[in-house]
Amino acid sequence: MPRVETELAEAAFPKQAVFSKTVTLAMTGASGAQYGLRLLQCLLAADVRVWLLLSDAARVVIDTETDVQLPRHEDDTAVETFLARRFGAREGQLKLFGKRDWFSPVASGTGSPASMVVCPASGGTLSAIACGASNNLIERAADVALKERRQLILVPREAPYSEIHLENMLKLTRMGAVILPASPGFYQQPRTLEDLVDFVVARLLDQLGVEQGLLPRWGEPQ
Template sequence: MNEKCKLVVAMAGASGSIYAARFLRALMEMDGESWIVASPASVRVFQEEYGTSAANAEEILEFVGTLWKSKLKHRFHVRSYGDIGADIASGSNTWEGMVVVPCSMKTAASIRSGVTANLIDRAADVSLKERRRLVLVPRETPYNRIHLQTMLELHDAGAVILPASPGFYQMPKSLDDLGDFIASRIFKLLGKEVDLYPRWNPETPKSHGTNLIL
């Protein structure tokens, strides 16, 4: 993984912490620097889904790096969720793209409406107005009409909607494999070629069953 990148990574309060964790794990081993913002709700969900006491974005990064023994090459700038005057609240600073993973429907609705009451919403708003790639990873099911209309309007505004719906043709052996599928798709949409799972090849022999560890 020798891709360099400069991203904004945000975590909102939806289930699906595994997608953020596996994305961060891969990003840690890439050259470059990124900003990270975690909402209080995302921290609570992360604690519950990983059984950790990590209380903020900095401690989440430490937890992820320790859990998978990542080789830290990337530089992370932690920013406060409530700091709407942070550097990434202004288009005068530059980044290649932004991802909200996972993305709650509340956050999606706030971005769609242009309400920027926190740093995640504001950085996303800046990404859209500056025509930078914005990838939103919702993990909600089922979607109601409000959700669908919100995502359609975000799509029309320039965002990319990447539902946390991993494929199974790579024959996953663990939940981490499913997380890597989505993480790899995020990187690709941000213009980074990072191979975290086998690409589809119709010539590759397939086994019967995934042996997925639940």
């Protein structure tokens, strides 16, 4: 290819850092912020690029349930930088999008990645996704995943489930979403709270096709 054409091609398709894959991770206001933060940590450690979405309620839950005290700034850049440093993200590996950032890649089928996880997923979020509300970027990104027939994993923590919750989960399952409740098992004989969190996160990583060493698969040595 002539040098001029090569330069034009490079300008049209600028080089970016290479990551194993890209996953959209959304956290909402359900209890269980530990699951979402641990998943974020594991995805970054596995060299996965993460596009992160945080609802306002999720930020409150993170502050309430964990020792992760997010910066209290209007600018999401401060929160993004804080989380990137805390979890050792590479340059360009973690991007936080605001709830009204309609020009973000996840808002369109032409830019959204192949996989999205909502962890934890509140009952209100399940309802909004099930009916296609798209009132904020989390709901819109999930709507895009469904319409494009891409992987959508929802991690509800509500207990007990009402008929409304169950109907929404059945509806979403029929649309192609995977419902993966935050229900840790005990056959691995957990000894700590972290072991219980890792059980659910390991299941999520398996669903995403990301190699994990948090939990041996059934039949493998403990």
